[in-house]
Amino acid sequence: MRGYKIFAGSASTEFAKEVCQILDVPLAKADVKKFSDGEISVQIAESVRGRDVFIIQSTGAPSNDNLMELLIMTDALRRSSSSSITAVVPYYGYARQDRKAAPRVPITARLVADMYQAAGIDRVVTIDLHAGQIQGFFNIPVDNLYGSVTFENYIRSKNLKNPIIASPDIGGVARARYFASRMGLEMVIVDKRREKANESEVMNIIGNVEGKDVIMIDDMVDTAGTMIKAATALKDKGAASVMACATHAVLSGKAYENLDKGELDELIVTNTLESKPHDKIIVLTVAPLFAEVIRRVYHNESVNSLFT
Numbered sequence: 001m002r003g004y005k006i007f008a009g010s011a012s013t014e015f016a017k018e019v020c021q022i023l024d025v026p027l028a029k030a031d032v033k034k035f036s037d038g039e040i041s042v043q044i045a046e047s048v049r050g051r052d053v054f055i056i057q058s059t060g061a062p063s064n065d066n067l068m069e070l071l072i073m074t075d076a077l078r079r080s081s082s083s084s085i086t087a088v089v090p091y092y093g094y095a096r097q098d099r100k101a102a103p104r105v106p107i108t109a110r111l112v113a114d115m116y117q118a119a120g121i122d123r124v125v126t127i128d129l130h131a132g133q134i135q136g137f138f139n140i141p142v143d144n145l146y147g148s149v150t151f152e153n154y155i156r157s158k159n160l161k162n163p164i165i166a167s168p169d170i171g172g173v174a175r176a177r178y179f180a181s182r183m184g185l186e187m188v189i190v191d192k193r194r195e196k197a198n199e200s201e202v203m204n205i206i207g208n209v210e211g212k213d214v215i216m217i218d219d220m221v222d223t224a225g226t227m228i229k230a231a232t233a234l235k236d237k238g239a240a241s242v243m244a245c246a247t248h249a250v251l252s253g254k255a256y257e258n259l260d261k262g263e264l265d266e267l268i269v270t271n272t273l274e275s276k277p278h279d280k281i282i283v284l285t286v287a288p289l290f291a292e293v294i295r296r297v298y299h300n301e302s303v304n305s306l307f308t
Helices: 013-023 063-078 108-119 132-137 148-158 170-183 225-236 255-261 287-298
Strands: 004-008 030-034 040-044 052-056 084-089 123-127 142-145 163-167 187-196 199-206 213-221 241-249 266-270 281-284
Touching (some): 004 013, 013 052, 013 287, 030 063, 040 063, 052 063, 052 287, 063 084, 063 108, 084 287, 108 132, 142 287, 148 213, 148 266, 148 281, 163 170, 170 187, 187 225, 213 225, 225 241, 225 255
Parallel strands (some): 004 052, 123 142, 163 187, 163 213, 213 241, 241 266, 266 281
Antiparallel strands (some): 030 040
16 A cells, blocks of 8 residues: 555644544644745645655635635645645535525635645545535545544433434434434424524424433534524423533534523534633544544545444
8 A cells, every 4th residue: 555644734733633642643744834925835745756645624714815725735745756645624614605595605625626626636534514415525535534423422321311313493403313313213303494694593303302311413503593593492491401522613603502502401512613701511532433534544444334
């Protein structure tokens, strides 16, 4: 085998170190700096000629800087004669605009996909894309992992008396149904109408939650407004407790203030993005999952069998 190397962008350095520790490989060296005007400068500090290369970089806030850093690092590696470049993107930024939902708006998820491919990325590994169809925006292989396998063991360890799965909106039904199937649980839906970005109004609960321990499943939590309003609506309908599982802890704006004031009992997230400590937040690591996927991709083994 040619051998592989793992590089880290500045947004995912600690995550990459954890992955490398699991795989028992050193983190490859790259010198990432900024010019005085803010432009990003990258120099690969070791030979990658003929090697399969993995770049671990989430493209969360500051999204523009982290995205450009990934693209510039990719260009540097391509020009250094690496055999292949796999972008390991725990959080795929700009994914929320994935279709033309209104006149004269961009489809940023497709734009970013085009940028990845133009830079020279050969494969993308990510987890819980905001919409599964984003994979279709690429003409290269995309492995979209399921974060639910990480939440499953934690939820089982809670030994909840009357657990039930909930989707916080209609768009997340498929994700919640998959998780409910894995757990062998029933499911309810929170039906809401979103008036404008980052604000939502809960309209109705589809299903019975009286006396239930509700587990909401979502791909991300941003301002936490949706989850807090959903938790309030669920408890108004008689839910005994409400916890939420969200793979990506974006947690921007008034997120922490909302968590302090809201009815949500617990928020379970992963370390695809860094988050500040909070009494209601539990952080689970997905580094072992990504490490195993990197190993399988390099050895041309099945990734899908991890989730079946």
